Amino acid sequence: MLITAWVCAVAVMVFFAVVAYLMPSEDTGVIFRPVDQASMMVIGAFVAGGLLLMARPRVRADGHGIEIRNVVLTRWFPWPEVYGISFPDGASSARLELPDDEYHPILAVQAVDRGLAVRNVRTLRDLHRDAVRRG
Structure with missing residues (x-):
C-alpha cells in the first residue's frame, strides 16, 4: 500500500505538471495565464496529498x-x-x-x-x- 500510494502520488503530480505546461499551447478560445497553470499544480498537490494519506x-x-x-x-x-x-x-x-x-x-x-x-x-x-x- 505504501509503494502504491507513493507511485500514484508521483504519477498524479507528473500528470498535472504536463497539463499545466500544455494549457497555454492549446487553442481552445480560452486564454490561460500563469496563475491558471499554478492552480493546476496546486490541485495536483492536493490530489497527491490525499493519495499519500493512504500511506499513513x-x-x-x-x-x-x-x-x-x-x-x-x-x-x-x-x-x-x-x-x-x-x-x-x-x-x-x-x-x-x-x-x-x-x-x-x-x-x-x-x-x-x-x-x-x-x-x-x-x-x-x-x-x-x-x-x-x-x-
Whole structure:
C-alpha cells in the first residue's frame, strides 16, 4: 500500500505538471495565464496529498498495548481492553475486537498483503496472548 500510494502520488503530480505546461499551447478560445497553470499544480498537490494519506496507516505493539494509526487518527489500546485480533472472511483489513461488540480497524494490515498480513496478525495475537497471561 505504501509503494502504491507513493507511485500514484508521483504519477498524479507528473500528470498535472504536463497539463499545466500544455494549457497555454492549446487553442481552445480560452486564454490561460500563469496563475491558471499554478492552480493546476496546486490541485495536483492536493490530489497527491490525499493519495499519500493512504500511506499513513501503521501499527505498533509491545507488551503493554497496541497503537493503531489509521488514515487520520491514532489510538492506543492497553492489552487488557482488547478481546482479540481478527481478520474476518472477506474483510479488507484486520481489526481489534473490543468490549461491547465494538471493533477498531487496523488498516496497516491489509488482505492484499497476503502472507505478510497473516504473519502480522499472528504476531499481534502472540503479543496479546502473552500480555493477557502476564496481567
